[in-house]
Amino acid sequence: MTENNKALLEVNKVFKAYSEDGGLLGLFGGSKRIPALNGVSFSLAEGEIMGLIGESGSGKSALARIITGQEKADQGKVIFAGKPVTGTDLDTSAIKRNLRYVSEEIFTGLINDPKNKVQRLIYDLISRYPPADSGPSGKTWADEVFARVGLKPEYMERFPNQLSGGEKQRLAIARALMLRPRLIVADEPVSGLDVSNRTTILNLMKQFGRQYGTAYLFISQDPAIVRYFVGEGRCAIMFAGRIIEIVPSNQLFDHPTHPYARILLKSTTAPSPLPAGALEPAELLRQEENQRLAQANIVPQEISLQANEIAATKPGCPFYNWCPERFERCPQETPPLLTVTKRRASDGQIVPLPPNEINPNHQAACFHYIEL
Numbered sequence: 243m244t245e246n247n248k249a250l251l252e253v254n255k256v257f258k259a260y261s262e263d264g265g266l267l268g269l270f271g272g273s274k275r276i277p278a279l280n281g282v283s284f285s286l287a288e289g290e291i292m293g294l295i296g297e298s299g300s301g302k303s304a305l306a307r308i309i310t311g312q313e314k315a316d317q318g319k320v321i322f323a324g325k326p327v328t329g330t331d332l333d334t335s336a337i338k339r340n341l342r343y344v345s346e347e348i349f350t351g352l353i354n355d356p357k358n359k360v361q362r363l364i365y366d367l368i369s370r371y372p373p374a375d376s377g378p379s380g381k382t383w384a385d386e387v388f389a390r391v392g393l394k395p396e397y398m399e400r401f402p403n404q405l406s407g408g409e410k411q412r413l414a415i416a417r418a419l420m421l422r423p424r425l426i427v428a429d430e431p432v433s434g435l436d437v438s439n440r441t442t443i444l445n446l447m448k449q450f451g452r453q454y455g456t457a458y459l460f461i462s463q464d465p466a467i468v469r470y471f472v473g474e475g476r477c478a479i480m481f482a483g484r485i486i487e488i489v490p491s492n493q494l495f496d497h498p499t500h501p502y503a504r505i506l507l508k509s510t511t512a513p514s515p516l517p518a519g520a521l522e523p524a525e526l527l528r529q530e531e532n533q534r535l536a537q538a539n540i541v542p543q544e545i546s547l548q549a550n551e552i553a554a555t556k557p558g559c560p561f562y563n564w565c566p567e568r569f570e571r572c573p574q575e576t577p578p579l580l581t582v583t584k585r586r587a588s589d590g591q592i593v594p595l596p597p598n599e600i601n602p603n604h605q606a607a608c609f610h611y612i613e614l
């Protein structure tokens with residue numbers, strides 16, 4: 243977000259921990275608390291598309307639930323369109339209409355009660371939160387969006403637990419798009435879809451964003467999907483419950499700065515989740531390079547959970563144990579997320595950036611690349 247853009251969403255020093263057993267014992271201090279978020283802060287502008295990349299356990303889904311009011315933060319604030327999101331029924335209908343969460347998990351636990359039929363989940367929502375603008379609305383509009391995400395009219399008679407994972411994702415996307423909200427937080431929105439259908443749905447979401455000015459926080463552990471959706475927007479990388487880099491997408495994929503971001507992107511050796519024709523040439527080249535780097539000796543998936551605990555119990559950089567660039571300062575202090583002022587030169591030296599190359603949209607939490 244540039245300094246001139248008005249913030250639509252502000253996330254300020256958000257902390258969250260869960261009890262180890264996920265149950266009531268945690269309330270009475272009887273079980274260990276596992277940290278999920280360790281002081282996350284960032285902002286998003288009106289109409290902006292931002293990607294959020296992280297391994298499983300990095301905290302990205304906890305962050306999505308807190309931003310959208312599904313859960314409360316232990317500490318910190320989320321401000322949407324100037325109003326606090328509290329995670330309680332006090333949240334106004336303006337927030338609920340304009341800030342929507344796309345995740346397959348929102349249908350978890352819905353039982354076969356007639357009030358939970360797909361048609362009720364669609365028609366009640368559009369009736370309770372009609373779009374704020376003067377564009378199309380009502381049942382006809384809801385039917386149109388339902389069809390555009392690829393759901394057949396007869397699915398209206400079903401219950402969510404009769405839908406496949408991909409159909410639930412289409413339903414969640416339809417419920418968000420039809421309200422024309424100001425922000426959609428989409429957590430792995432197309433992971434359950436066939437490869438051939440992913441670009442169709444991603445393109446539809448992008449088209450709605452352009453047409454209606456919808457901002458997106460697009461969350462995935464798959465960098466290729468995020469890159470495709472975000473285009474030239476910003477990406478944030480999460481590690482151990484923290485954002486460790488925020489950077490324009492092209493810069494991230496061409497020249498990642500943070501040591502963890504470099505390892506995360508280089509270790510992505512899985513085949514592309516998108517059809518070949520949907521990938522930029524640079525992405526194809528990156529994937530070829532990744533195949534050659536398949537013998538990387540650090541596996542991000544294996545360190546994510548260990549790092550969460552380290553981040554909450556020890557001072558210093560949470561990536562210290564695995565970092566190929568660590569030095570004596572790293573275990574002493576935790577690097578804050580600050581504007582990048584230094585870079586690694588081709589000979590491996592860290593050199594100051596000329597003032598005209600310092601970009602306020604590029605922040606990192608690494609002592610090599612920031613000034614304190």
Ligand code: SF4
Pocket residue numbers: 500501502559560561562565566567568569572577607608609610
């Ligand atoms: S602060 Fe130190 S340990 Fe952390 S990523 Fe940077 S160089 Fe590595």
